[in-house]
Amino acid sequence: MADLFEAAGLTPQQPSPLADRLRPQRLEEVVGQDHLLGPDGPIRRMAEARRLSSMILWGPPGTGKTTIARLLAKEAGYEFQQLSAVFSGVADLKKAFEQARARRAAGQATLLFVDEIHRFNRAQQDGFLPFVEEGIVTLVGATTENPSFELNGALLSRCQVYVLKRLDEAALEALLAKAEAHEGRPLPLEPDARAALTALADGDGRYLLTLSETLFNIASAKPLTTKELGQILQKRSPAYDKDREEHYNLVSALHKSIRGSDPDAALYWLARMLQGGEDPLFIARRLIRAAAEDIGEADPMSLVLANAAKDTYDFLGSPEGEIALAQLVVHLAAAPKSNAVYKAFGAAMKAAKETGSLMPPSHILNAPTRLMKDLGYGRGYAYDHDTAEGFSGQNYFPEGMERRQFYKPRGDGNEARIKERLERWAALRREKGD
Incomplete structure (x- = not known):
């Protein structure tokens, strides 16, 4: 028997790790x-x-x-x-x-x-x-x-x-109780330090038992405070792999928190990504996208500020430049939202594919040569600034294509004024017979 222990790198005086000794023996013993x-x-x-x-x-x-x-x-x-x-x-x-x-x-x-x-x-x-x-x-x-x-x-x-779910607080506490019963003594921790220990495990039961074994082995004479616990145990980096699914999960959470107008949640996901080692310029690119896609004309300055935050980080670097990203996240999350431009562009792209190579109407074509003027290029064009309303109401779609409304502002933020102007121009267009 001694030879078997030695072959496994163990001796009766060197038992297997606590996590292995507490491995469940029946399915119903598995927690979480x-x-x-x-x-x-x-x-x-x-x-x-x-x-x-x-x-x-x-x-x-x-x-x-x-x-x-x-x-x-x-x-x-x-x-x-x-x-x-x-x-x-x-x-x-x-x-x-x-x-x-x-x-x-x-x-x-x-x-x-x-x-x-x-x-x-x-x-x-x-x-x-x-x-x-x-x-x-x-x-x-x-x-x-x-x-x-x-x-x-x-x-x-x-x-x-x-x-399989990440182990929650109740499951981790059940593991700690099992470890204490196995050892026949409580962990030497004050209540706040015990809570900090489970938080440190980050949902990983095996890691929690490894940390617990370290604490049992030091055999502290008095319960440890949270500060003393931190001095003994190394803080674990959050689970985050920039090339794997967690990368996409967290950036999605950041983007959707902004879209959902929740600055607190958005700041949390920004912090999670930065703590995980994400490239801040990758985050900045996603924030620029959010400004264009989800805020658009409701607050057009958001796109300007997004690019300014990217330039600020590029100039300052970490950690100072990260403040600019945090400021941008709060601004975007708190800004009025509209995806009207995003949807309008998609609809226009679809229409462009469907209509092929239709020419612009002749009255808005340039006529730099005599032949082009003889063919009617530019004939009948109304210069909008010369009209009483500053709006001619002419048709700018190709001949043979019905007018389409791609951009439909919702009326939030800056788009309230845009919507009002577009509705007034549409009424003028109807009056002029287009």
Whole structure:
């Protein structure tokens, strides 16, 4: 037995990590995933029926993906075989499939758990298809990335996708209570420090237990304050990958908070992106887009200010330049909103494609040559400034194309005055017979 401990890098005096010692032994012991594992949860029902379907478990780190797969195999009577896409290649896959085929011939089903399955390339993912279709293996893949972006459509069509939730405060507290019961002593923390510990874990149960183990090991004689906790434990960076889904989730949240006129939420998402290491100039580009798309003529200065904030950051850099981005976020969120120009441009682009190469009406064509004048170019053009109203009401659409109204201001902010002018000009146009 001692040799086995040594081979694993452990001794009876060096036990396995606390997170491993507290690993659930039954599905009902897994916390925070009741929507999947509760009495009516789909994974619970599969385990009870002892008939498993291939699935993808998608969720943040430390939410129980590996544990669920292991317990699912145990409770359904399947042989559990595990691979990691980080360390496995084609040879490992072939060996796993051969072993599963041999088990099947002997009447034993195999649950093949593939951790970080999104790291396999497209060809490797395609390699699973015939073995899943034939029932050689029941595939359970685990990923922290959006399967829609990272997994083949053919593989996804053969698997159910189950989303694991980030562990909430109640689930994390349940883990702490379990750790304290296992250790036979409370964590040496004041109430505020305990709350700070769960916040530090950021929804990751495994990380929370790792932090707890550190605190148990220091065996403090008195409860630690929040400040003392911070001196002992390293603050974890927020989960944020500038090349992955979180990048798009947070910038979408920022943009939609601005569109929804919520400056407080918009500031929060701006701070989250900056803390995650996002390029501030990427944020500035998105804010310029929001100014043009969602505010438009309701507050045309927003686009000017957006470009000014970008230039300010470009000049000052971080952290001073980030204040300009924060000021812009508040301005955009608090500004009147209109997507009338955005919609009008889209409609005009569609009309331009539909109408092809229609020429402008002849009265607004330039006539720099005698021939062009003889052909009627420019004949009948009314110079608007010479009219009593400063508005001629002439037609500027191509001949043979009916007048279209693309721009329809809503009447918010600056667009209230624009709407009033357009309505007056439309009435004059009708009076003049166009």
